[in-house]
Amino acid sequence: MSLLEVENLRVTFATEAGPVEAVRGVSFRLDRERLGIVGESGSGKTMTGRSVLRLIRPPGRIEADRMAFGGVDLMRISEREMRALRGRRIAMVMQDPKFSLNPVMRVGAQLTEGLRLRDGMSAREARAKALEALEAVQIRDPERVLDAYPHELSGGMGQRVMIAMMLIPEPDLLIADEPTSALDVTVQAEVLRILDALVRERGMGLMFISHDLNLVARFCDRVLVMYRGRIVEEIEAQRLSQATHPYTQGLLGCLPKIGGARGPLPTLARDAAWSE
């Protein structure tokens, strides 16, 4: 049995112009590995990630033949049972720390809130645990960061705080939605190293959602390529250069390369058949 099993997942939004299908029959399994989900905006990758946590608000609707996490049927359990899984066993890191941290609360208060409310820890215990979590994501001066407000942190620092916060309950599955896209390239590498170590050392499963094919190829074990709500190709990350689907090939080809030819970049000729 896999850690996460998804069969025929569909996400539909009711709009004035009729139903819009954001995810159209996606199936995959995830074990204690790094699974990349790549696609451009509107491909349904974020919706797929959010569906696992049932974080899609009406008018959006989630349907699936099966969606099981550690044997628990996520489609059947109550909202209350779902809340018990969120954060504790399945956690999510969003793209931009600027929008996911509370701007008027000190970092320390945000990091310890869950520990105190959910786990009933004392203020001192919670603070010690928070310091430990910040050290785990290689923040050099954790005491200072605990007392800081989010706007006093750089982007890379804020993103590490987010990761630390998600990892405190030691989840089995981490869904990371573009966790490094708002960061500079030199900082990106550091955040990825931290995530990588967590997968290796804790045996966590990681769903890594990104628009950046090259990044995913370097960092993940396996890659699902999404286009218009469907998986068009599944491939081992190391073999991405041998991708067979024209969409995957097109995405790889249209990026400028240092020292590459200066003529027009190849563009993607979209084929209606890809979304069939």
Place this chain on the structure above:
Amino acid sequence: MALIEIDDLHVTFEAKGRPVHAVRGVSLAVEVRESYGLVGESGSGKSTILRAICGMAPVTGGAIRIDGRALAPRRDRGFARRVQMVFQDPYASLHPRHTVDRTLGEPLAIHGLARGAERGRRIVQALADVGLDAAFRFRFPHQLSGGQRQRVAIARALMLEPEILLLDEPTSALDASVQAEALNLLSRLRAERGLTFLMVSHDLAVIDHMCDRLTVMKEGRAVENLDHAQLARHDMKASYTRELFAATTERIAAAE
């Protein structure tokens, strides 16, 4: 003589009563019809240089000259005719409640250039130049995709037929396939109209593809000046440039 000359430029902002020295003595010269790149990470001061040229940042030292003439403290209409800017985020840079027609017509109205049928003709032509059908003319920004919006933003910048385009991360909000189309569009327009580009990006590969020469920036200073050939030969001196180069190529190499 260079078309754009920047000489020992300093920009200092006031933030919470403290001075923030965003640009610290940067000099560069962009020749006529050249495409020049500024590359660096967030906070390096690269966008601030473009904003300083447009009079949108407090210059506290040094000089900016266009065609050998120092810019007046307040940029006038003549400046707008010669220099235009394309911003990073097409969601924020187009007025959400103005149609494409109104957005593109505004520069013409301000400069008293065209009215009536001539105005309409120029707007349709501007849309065609950036690869958009005339059907887009009466749409609002929210009815367009990110790539289409950025095309409108480029069309707007070209309405006054400027010589110089300042491009501030023009494709970083776009998907890879849309980025390729937008970069191709910019290259074509530059060739057709003999434009001079000063382009800012955090992506060294984009700058390498688009620019003849570039300046690498870090913390408000110019770390190194390179040309396209030097970059292709990995002939760089500053360790920061190497670091940036390695981080960029490592990402690309992984897929090959």
